[in-house]
Amino acid sequence: DIQMTQTPSSLSASVGDRVTITCRASQNIDNDLNWYQQQPGKAPNLLIHAAATLQSGVPSRFSGSGSGTDFTLTISSLQPEDFATYYCQQSYNTPRTFGQGTKVEIK
């Protein structure tokens, strides 16, 4: 199975901050990497697919980059509604593994 490792596990930031979350795959997954946001008590929501393609309706302050084994999710200017947990996931093969999550909290 492909292991997905996110760093950090949690972070504290202020509104307006630039935030970066990293995801590393245990083997090459090309660009088959997706990012999800989960707000408390809600289902996850797709933010970015294919490493860098913004899902329709997602604000442009979210961006993704990377290929192979190393990937990044960036929030250019953190907004109050962005305080949530973020997960990466590989769609390269089965099982479709997720990272352990990164909780973004208010500083």
Next chain:
Amino acid sequence: EVQLVESGGDLVQPGRSLALSCAASGFNFQDYAMHWVRQAPGKGLEWVSGLTWNSGRVDYADSVQGRFTISRDNAKNSLYLQMNSLRTEDTALYYCVRDRAAAGHDSFDMWGRGTMVTVSS
């Protein structure tokens, strides 16, 4: 309205069975692969099982292989998960999820609200 609505979650004893259902509406259900993803209380996301648009390929996580069976009925716009020999570690919120692709090698672009399964004596 475009949505996925899960049902069937319950409190069950270890070793018993439970069947989950997911009703899809507002889109062409037969054009998409579908999956079940679960989340134990306070934990992260775990992919459980998935199948292609025509059920031609079916996959399971090792943790449920041989105990769970996924299926779909495109005529009824429905996805199912039959769970047998339930264990306490199967306790989780189970999400019905749509894949962006029919063949099932893409991201998950639609999620239901989930149905809670609790396995306890």
